[in-house]
Structures are given as structure tokens and as C-alpha cells.
Amino acid sequence: MIERSAEQQAQSSKWLLLAQLFVILPLLSILPVWTVAVWAVMAFWYWKIIAAGWRFPHPLIKAALALLSMVGLYLQYRNLFAVEPMVAMLVLAVVLKLLELKTARDHWLILLLCYFILACGFLFDQGIATVLLAMAQITVILAAQQTLYRGRSDAVPMFKLSSLMLMQALPTMLFLFLVFPRIGPLWSMPLPSQQGRTGMSDSLEFGDIAKLSQSGELAFRASFEGADMPPTAELYWRGLVLESFDGRRWFRDKWSAWRSTAEPPTMSGAGVRYTVTLESDIHEWLYTLAPARVERSDVRYGGAYQWVTKKPVLGRMLYRAASQPGALRMEGERAQLDRNLRL
Numbered sequence: 001m002i003e004r005s006a007e008q009q010a011q012s013s014k015w016l017l018l019a020q021l022f023v024i025l026p027l028l029s030i031l032p033v034w035t036v037a038v039w040a041v042m043a044f045w046y047w048k049i050i051a052a053g054w055r056f057p058h059p060l061i062k063a064a065l066a067l068l069s070m071v072g073l074y075l076q077y078r079n080l081f082a083v084e085p086m087v088a089m090l091v092l093a094v095v096l097k098l099l100e101l102k103t104a105r106d107h108w109l110i111l112l113l114c115y116f117i118l119a120c121g122f123l124f125d126q127g128i129a130t131v132l133l134a135m136a137q138i139t140v141i142l143a144a145q146q147t148l149y150r151g152r153s154d155a156v157p158m159f160k161l162s163s164l165m166l167m168q169a170l171p172t173m174l175f176l177f178l179v180f181p182r183i184g185p186l187w188s189m190p191l192p193s194q195q196g197r198t199g200m201s202d203s204l205e206f207g208d209i210a211k212l213s214q215s216g217e218l219a220f221r222a223s224f225e226g227a228d229m230p231p232t233a234e235l236y237w238r239g240l241v242l243e244s245f246d247g248r249r250w251f252r253d254k255w256s257a258w259r260s261t262a263e264p265p266t267m268s269g270a271g272v273r274y275t276v277t278l279e280s281d282i283h284e285w286l287y288t289l290a291p292a293r294v295e296r297s298d299v300r301y302g303g304a305y306q307w308v309t310k311k312p313v314l315g316r317m318l319y320r321a322a323s324q325p326g327a328l329r330m331e332g333e334r335a336q337l338d339r340n341l342r343l
Contacts, residue, residue, distance in 0.1 A: 012147035013050050016101075016110060017043050019144040023117045023137050024091055030084045030124055031091060032076045038069070039095045046098040057099050065096055082282065082314045087120045104148060114141050138166060203251040204242055218279055220287055225273040230289065234325035238290040241304045243340055262303040265291035271324040278317040284309055289323035296320070 024031070024039060048054040057065075069092045070080075077085040094113045100106060118137050121130060142162035143155070150158070222237075224230075242250040276287060286294060290305035296319040302308040 010050055012107065012144070013047065013101075015140075015144035015147045016107060017047070017098075019111065019114050019137075019141045020094065020098075022140045023114045024095075026133055026137075027087065027091065027117070027121055031088050032072070034072065035088065035091060035095075038092065042095050042098045046101060056102070062096070062099055065099075069096065077311065077314075079314045082312070083123055084312060087117075087123070090120065091117060107148060108145075111141055111145055135166060139163060142166070203249050205249045220279060221277045222287075223275050225275075228272075230272055230325050235289065236325070237287045238292075238305055239287045240285045241306050243304070262301065264293050264301040265305065265327075267291075267293055267322055267324060271322050273320070273322045275318065275320050280316045281314075283313045283317050286319060286321075288321050289325045291327055292321045292323040294319055294321045 020039065020043075024035065028036070045054070045057075049056060070089075073085050073088055073092070074080060076088075079085065080089070090113070094110060094117060097106070097110055097113075101110065115138075118134055118141070121134065139159060139162040142165055143158040146158045146161065240252055242252050244251050272289070274289075278287070285302075286299060286307040286309070288294065288305075288307055292305070292307070294307045298310050298313070299307050299319070300310055
């Protein structure tokens with residue numbers, strides 16, 4: 001094993017923490033916000049161990065921290081057997097591993113797990129921006145690896161070598177992408193971006209509706225209170241509004257629903273009340289007869305007469321709503337109008 005001075009160990013620790021932070025931050029769209037706070041506390045604790053001579057925590061303290069993390073994830077997601085909580089669990093495990101980082105082998109293990117966390121980001125987005133970000137993340141991780149063997153941790157030569165290694169790997173990557181056969185997965189998990197087979201997906205390309213129409217699976221059930229059901233002409237179930245277009249694909253701006261300041265529509269006069277049961281899946285939006293109001297605490301109004309969940313709900317979902325299908329709809333925020341009128 002290579003012997004390192006205290007200064008070299010401090011430098012490699014700085015780069016390790018930077019690599020951790022660089023792979024965690026892009027996942028904040030699916031991770032709990034308090035994950036960054038946990039990382040900050042663990043990073044500060046570990047740095048005090050390195051720089052100020054603090055002792056590593058007792059095993060009981062580490063076990064308590066792991067248990068509290070699991071409880072926090074359960075309270076956040078209410079289900080630990082979905083993609084988002086699994087990724088969050090991996091991130092917290094890598095963060096808590098800082099309190100056991102004593103040898104170069106532990107250092108290597110955390111860096112290798114950073115690669116794995118980086119790859120998890122492609123479960124949720126495979127766009128060009130995500131690929132470019134991943135390349136930048138790989139460059140930082142490669143620089144962090146070099147600090148284990150360099151006498152001096154100068155950023156410029158390390159980034160030059162990291163970029164060179166990344167460029168040398170590109171031909172192999174392109175060869176495997178073009179030549180290696182596409183093998184289907186041995187198992188499948190319900191992903192938020194998975195094309196809808198029991199409903200509508202959060203993006204739409206030409207031909208998707210044809211593929212969807214081939215599925216005979218049930219999307220949801222609706223039962224109305226009272227004897228009268230609205231006429232067929234008024235049974236337009238509004239779910240997701242796809243307002244953004246990149247020239248090829250229609251998709252929703254996930255943040256627009258959260259930034260929306262629109263108030264839920266007011267209900268006046270006679271309406272219909274009903275109960276909707278969504279089939280088992282990962283649910284991020286609801287189906288209603290617009291305009292509607294939904295009686296459920298874990299959903300919010302996202303503007304454009306759409307109701308969204310505050311966080312993804314896994315499994316079968318039931319909610320009650322009240323609607324006035326024939327009412328005049330005149331809602332429109334300035335930002336929403338600008339987005340929809342843009343050519």
C-alpha cells in the first residue's frame with residue numbers, strides 16, 4: 001500500500017468530497033432536499049477527523065445514523081421498494097461511508113460507488129444535457145482518483161489527464177453503442193419515465209398514441225355518486241398537460257407545475273362528485289373532469305386544470321373529486337400563455 005503524508009491525505013479527501021457532491025447535486029430532482037444537509041454534516045465530521053484529530057464515531061452511533069436515514073426515507077416516500085427511494089438509499093449509504101473511511105481501499109470504494117450513482121441518473125433522463133453533465137462528473141471523479149497517487153494535487157494537470165482519459169474512452173464507447181446487440185432487461189422496474197401502458201406518459205412522440213392504443217390494460221376506474229352520470233360528451237378526463245416541444249417530442253415542464261401560483265378552480269352550482277382509482281403504477285398526476293377540486297392532502301393544483309402529486313405515489317391510488325364538466329374554463333397565467341403561444 002502506498003504511504004501518504006497528512007497533506008496528501010487531506011488533499012485526496014477534499015477531492016473525494018467534491019466528487020461526492022458533484023454526483024449528488026444533479027439528482028436533487030428525485031432525492032430529498034435534506035440529503036444535501038446529511039452530506040454536509042458527514043463531510044464536516046469527516047474533515048474534522050482528518051484535520052483536527054477527531055475520533056471515528058462509535059459503531060452504535062453509525063448504526064443509529066443509518067436507522068435514522070432509513071426512517072427519513074420511509075417518511076419521505078412511504079415506500080422503499082421503488083426506484084427513487086432505492087437511489088436515495090444508495091446515496092445516503094455512500095455519504096455515511098465517510099464515517100468509516102480509514103484506508104485507501106475505502107477511498108477507492110467510495111469513488112467507485114460515485115460512478116454507480118452517476119449511472120443511476122440515466123434511469124430518469126437520457127438527454128444530451130445529461131450525457132454532457134455525466135462526462136463532467138466523470139472528469140471530476142478521475143481527478144479525485146489521481147490524488148491517491150500524486151505528490152501534488154494541482155487541478156490543471158489532473159483535469160488535463162482526466163480529459164485525455166475520457167477522450168481515449170470515447171471510441172470504445174461509440175463502438176459498443178453501435179455494434180453491441182441490444183439485449184432486453186432480465187427484469188423490469190416501474191420508472192417514472194417509462195412509456196405509459198396503463199395511461200399517458202410524461203412525453204409524447206409521433207407514433208406513441210398508436211403504441212398506446214394497442215394496450216388493453218385498465219388505466220383507472222371512476223364511480224359517480226348518485227344516479228346521474230355526466231353525458232358522454234362531458235367525460236373528457238384531463239390528466240397531464242404537455243406544453244413544451246423541442247421539435248420532435250412533446251413533454252411537460254415538471255417545474256412549471258411547482259412554480260405555478262394559480263389557485264384551484266372555485267366550484268359553484270351543481271356539479272358531480274366521483275371517486276377515481278388509479279391502477280398500480282408510479283403516479284405523478286391525476287385524472288379529473290376539469291374544472292375539478294381533489295380531496296386529498298398529498299396532491300396540489302398545478303395550473304392548467306391539472307392536479308399533480310407532491311411526490312411520486314407507487315401502487316394503486318384512490319382519491320375523491322368534485323367537478324363541473326360543463327363550466328366555462330378561462331384560466332391562464334402570463335407565463336403559461338407565453339409558453340403556449342411561443343412558436
